[in-house]
Amino acid sequence: MVSYRICFVVMLTAMLVGEAAAPAFARGFGGGGGVRAQSRSSIGGGGYHGGGVNGGATVNRNENFNRNTNVNQNVNVNRDVNVNTNYYGGGYYHGGCCYHPAATAAAVTATAVVTSAVVGSMVYSLPPSCSTVVVAGLAYQQCGNTWYQPQLSGSSTTYVVVNPPR
């Protein structure tokens, strides 16, 4: 019961933050695992869609990255919560946007894990109960004692754990 409630809160948060939520397809859509390749939207440039090359170079950003279908999250120190990410955020399309080039994606965890808010880590979505705080003109998300700096990219929004900005 408790876990259902937490799931609900997590899902609700994901829906509220809209495209900031993790991409359902990249995180186990259809049970077949993640996205292994994408189309390239540009011949010679970086490819706004996320797949592309720099200036005609042969670097392929669309490398494989695997994500677990089911994520066991240690939300509370004494309680494991199983979040079925297939339906996280309401399904394929409402799961958000969000490809990241593989080099970054490898460093992105599925969602905020309260017990491991290491400064410098990145997540696709925030834990519940965060508040927006503006410091020196930039917005941060304060979630308990953990501070996240939102980062906008062409295709997604990620959150980087930072030291308290004030």
Place this chain on the structure above:
Amino acid sequence: MRRTDILTILAAAVIACGANPAHTADNPDNDSKAIAALQRMGTYLRSLSAFRVQAETTDEDVLEDGQKIQHSESVDILASKPGHLRAQVSGDRRERTLYYDGKTLSVFAPRVGYYASIAAPPTIGQLAQTLDNQYDLSIPLEDLFLWGSAGWKSGGIENVIDVGPSQVSGTTCEQYALRQKDIDWQIWVQLGAFPLPRKIVISNRTDPERPQHTAVYTWDLAPSFNDAAFSFDPPSWAHRVALAKSAFAPSPTPIHRASAK
């Protein structure tokens, strides 16, 4: 056309001929004609002082088991040489508007209520380079701003086929199919005095399923606008955040999931 461009074309044509003697043996001039036609398109694009282009695009993701998922977006771009651009991308997964006035680039993501702004170089071409090299963001339909520019490299065209005349939305075009490292691409170039690209298909050959990007362009070469179109005035509910750096730039230290059974 600049002399260096001509040399580049000739070099590409020579490479193409060498790489594919069977194809070129039949029509030795066709490859160079096709490349010249593409160069003419690029030169024409760079000659436009202002344009608006709208595009309907599709892209594909390949899942681990090879199943493909397609998604669509609409793109609306207003550009004015040398340093003004507004580009809106709307799809199921994201919505972004880029505002660029030759000094500042702002990216607005209305669904999350965030925007980011950076100091920007003075031309669209330089902006494209800056974004590609430093940030996790590119100008939408970026090729339209790169073709025909001095710095653009096609990455080495290995083969080109002039498919012949083909209709795109009622306009007669010439269809070309090209192969180069990692990608096959096809382009439909309007016939006549306005050699505009009207459609493009890019197949990514790095995966066996060859995920494909398509875009069909609609052009307005005499758009009506004023400078306000390129400056971003953030709504009161939007918050300014950082613009994500490129994956190739130094990234924060990764961590691993705390618990995974």
